[in-house]
Amino acid sequence: MSHHLFLLSPSDTPLYSLTHQSTKPVPSVTSPLASNLPTWSTSAFAGTLTALSGASSATQHTTGGAVRVGGGQDRHVIQMIANAGLDVIEDVMRKENMMYLKSVDKFNEWTISAFITPGNMKFVLLHEGKNDDGIRQFFMDVWELYVKTMVNPFHTAHTRIRSSVFDNRVRASARKHL
């Protein structure tokens, strides 16, 4: 089961991203759309199309969990889903005063959870299973690390976070909670 985390600045510039493969078991996701679709494996856009139609989980999981190419695990598809989630997040965050917005949006097998810091940084997480409490703790860890990053005078709202220590800490927290 994989998780994708994006940290976006108030102006929606991505400052940090992480893909985490969890060791916890994959819940079986069956997409009703997927079984009705033909397999377009030859087209250049096949990956995107199958991903968007929701076929990925049905077709890709049969390969036995090896390196999966295309489909719902494709980088550009993931980014697009995360970006699409932003619209919903921005709607919800004006009404909700919670920082942790759990499962604000869904797209095929992906669920999108978000965390809004008071300074309007957005942490967006794409995940497959339901793990509200773990995700909350993970977001809290990331928030603490982010606060430590941003009080550094050399960090500005648009600086990408390149610190390897930050990266390691986020990964460690992901291993623990996700």
Add this chain to the structure above:
Amino acid sequence: MAYAQPHPRLSVVSTSSQSSSIDHLSPTTSSTRFSLPSTNKPGPNRPNIYDRNLNKTRASEVSAAAFAFLFSEIIQYTQKRVSGINDLERQLNTLGYRIGTRVLELLVWRTEGSSKTPKRETKLLSVLMMIHTKVWKAVFGKPADAIERSVENPDEYMIIDNDPPIERHISVPRDMSQLSCSSFSAGIVEAVLDGLSFPARVTAHNTPNSQSPNRTTILIKLEKVVLEREELLK
């Protein structure tokens, strides 16, 4: 003062404007902090910022004298690089803004960071109250003295401090009487409002009265979108 070698910071200050290299300013390569013993050089054993506990300095206080000297230095430095009072106020506002973004995030982390359901402020009035009490307390050690809404303009709010701590040791020359050094605080307020997505223009004005000659008003002029949104979400 006796230094074994010429004061190392002098060279940094004097060459920083021409030098294209930023090595001088990088804390990892310079060993020029004269107040620290040389064994305390930043090295591989120096704890990095992620090891530090964010609550460690929560209750600690900064000497008012140290701050007054620093702030005086900030104003002198800025004044050399601007033309006119408006420009100076704008620069001070910018400097405050950088602090405000950090104050906001750190302040809220300290109150909500251990909560199970951390909340953000989303209502205008509660944001203003938070600035009046919590932000002022965190930055100046006391809440502001008043918060008012303008009678004529519904988009204007005022935070009033009868004796701003940052101006206690400042006497503004008569020919610059419009200058309010609290533009620095105005920048902090602007950053906090901006961070919580209530964009506004924030300025500082001297409004002395008979009891408090240092009385300062921080004027918040909210942008139109904020009022429209408040109206919609009512």
